[in-house]
Amino acid sequence: MITAIMCHSGAMGFFDRALRPPARPTEPRRRQRPMPAWVKPETEVPAVVEVARVMARSDRLAIALTELRAYSTGFSFGLCSVLRVAVSGLSHSPWGPPGPLPDDEDVPDDVLRVGVGFADGASVTNLDRRFGGYDLDNEPRRPFLMYGSAGSSGRRYTADHWVWPLPPPGPMTFVVEWPAFGIAESRVEVDAGLVLGAAARCLDLWPGEPSMVDDWSPVASISESSGATAD
Amino acid sequence: MGGGRTQQWILAADGCHSDAVGFFDQPRPAPPPQPRRRPGPVPAWAKPDTEIPVVVDIAQPVARSAEAMIALTGMRAYSTGFEFELCAVLRWAEDGPSLPTWPTHDPGADDVPDRFLRVGFQFSDGTSVTNLDDWLADLDPDGSHRPLLVSGGSQGSSRRYDARYWVWPLPPPGPVSFVVEWPARGIAEAHVEIDAGLIRDAAARTLDVWTGEPSIVDG
Numbered sequence: 039m040i041t042a043i044m045c046h047s048g049a050m051g052f053f054d055r056a057l058r059p060p061a062r063p064t065e066p067r068r069r070q071r072p073m074p075a076w077v078k079p080e081t082e083v084p085a086v087v088e089v090a091r092v093m094a095r096s097d098r099l100a101i102a103l104t105e106l107r108a109y110s111t112g113f114s115f116g117l118c119s120v121l122r123v124a125v126s127g128l129s130h131s132p133w134g135p136p137g138p139l140p141d142d143e144d145v146p147d148d149v150l151r152v153g154v155g156f157a158d159g160a161s162v163t164n165l166d167r168r169f170g171g172y173d174l175d176n177e178p179r180r181p182f183l184m185y186g187s188a189g190s191s192g193r194r195y196t197a198d199h200w201v202w203p204l205p206p207p208g209p210m211t212f213v214v215e216w217p218a219f220g221i222a223e224s225r226v227e228v229d230a231g232l233v234l235g236a237a238a239r240c241l242d243l244w245p246g247e248p249s250m251v252d253d254w255s256p257v258a259s260i261s262e263s264s265g266a267t268a269d
Numbered sequence: 270m271g272g273g274r275t276q277q278w279i280l281a282a283d284g285c286h287s288d289a290v291g292f293f294d295q296p297r298p299a300p301p302p303q304p305r306r307r308p309g310p311v312p313a314w315a316k317p318d319t320e321i322p323v324v325v326d327i328a329q330p331v332a333r334s335a336e337a338m339i340a341l342t343g344m345r346a347y348s349t350g351f352e353f354e355l356c357a358v359l360r361w362a363e364d365g366p367s368l369p370t371w372p373t374h375d376p377g378a379d380d381v382p383d384r385f386l387r388v389g390f391q392f393s394d395g396t397s398v399t400n401l402d403d404w405l406a407d408l409d410p411d412g413s414h415r416p417l418l419v420s421g422g423s424q425g426s427s428r429r430y431d432a433r434y435w436v437w438p439l440p441p442p443g444p445v446s447f448v449v450e451w452p453a454r455g456i457a458e459a460h461v462e463i464d465a466g467l468i469r470d471a472a473a474r475t476l477d478v479w480t481g482e483p484s485i486v487d488g
């Protein structure tokens with residue numbers, strides 16, 4: 039049983055006002071627009087789906103899908119890989135670089151390939167694009183995969199990935215391949231209904247304050263023939 | 270776990286100070302008189318390397334002020350302890366660099382910056398642990414006499430900060446309180462209560478990544 043006690047910080051003391059920033063910035067704000075839907079929501083607490091499944095094992099490494107977290111617009115999934123033998127020292131990282139990948143077709147063997155497939159046939163892998171950041175202006179092809187946080191010790195590596203949008207009903211597939219560690223292409227299927235059901239339970243911490251992004255688009259012109267523009 | 274000291278702390282429901290010592294204000298236990306030792310490989314208190322943890326579904330808001338909210342976003346049980354994650358989300362994004370939420374705090378120092386987000390747990394046996402504790406000083410090669418709370422990484426933007434922590438050992442049965450305080454953001458000490466049984470039950474179901482078999486749970 040869980041009991042939750044919310045603590046509201048109510049009226050502040052006379053001398054506490056110095057701690058609080060101004061209610062609104064007084065300088066003119068930049069024009070802003072809502073954060074695009076393919077960016078992981080900033081204000082949401084996701085609902086979790088427990089799907090711990092070992093995806094593959096080799097003589098050197100085992101890799102598992104650890105959990106799914108559903109947001110209103112997409113979901114994240116966690117991967118965990120464990121070396122069979124611990125690596126001592128931190129001077130050599132056994133893990134392939136998760137950063138930008140080369141443009142040509144020869145992806146190094148030590149890069150972990152990750153992919154997601156939806157029941158409607160759409161799919162995406164981490165070789166499709168560079169994980170350089172979100173493109174806020176151009177909607178990406180669906181589904182969209184974005185590398186998230188990662189951590190590693192001498193023996194264990196965990197990585198979180200973000201997928202937009204939510205999947206259609208039916209089976210969805212997670213695929214990994216890691217040639218340098220003897221992991222052939224391996225997949226696990228998860229019922230998308232688990233994610234869709236969880237998405238209905240996610241929580242928006244600031245429902246009245248959506249995330250915004252600076253809007254640098256050109257200002258609309260009222261009459262082109264007159265050449266006049268208006269703010 | 271040792272220590273039978275009962276800690277009294279009072280929820281400041283209206284943000285005003287009470288006379289009772291706050292959870293994060295009380296003096297932390299002095300470290301035992303032993304030289305600081307570097308732990309050996311895979312110490313007993315470390316997160317198990319080969320386990321697939323079991324999710325504990327306790328995500329919930331914990332505290333808020335006019336300008337910020339703190340929520341528990343996740344918890345995962347291992348056979349010997351648990352990870353938890355929290356997020357802190359501001360009402361409005363702040364201009365400038367990423368949210369400077371966790372300035373370095375020197376454990377044992379007298380002054381804790383107001384901008385430092387305090388987190389901790391109160392266990393049913395009266396022991397407690399916070400991120401103000403000097404956990405390195407408490408270590409013993411075969412384990413620790415006191416619970417440990419270790420930061421496990423974090424990331425942030427101009428509006429949201431996410432942080433992970435590792436807690437050792439598993440909490441004793443009964444209620445366990447997760448406590449936070451964030452003075453600079455107007456969040457007075459607040460807590461949510463969790464049934465330790467949820468964590469302990471999950472800890473008994475972790476899997477070994479190599480065998481897929483249940484991990485051995487240390488009684």
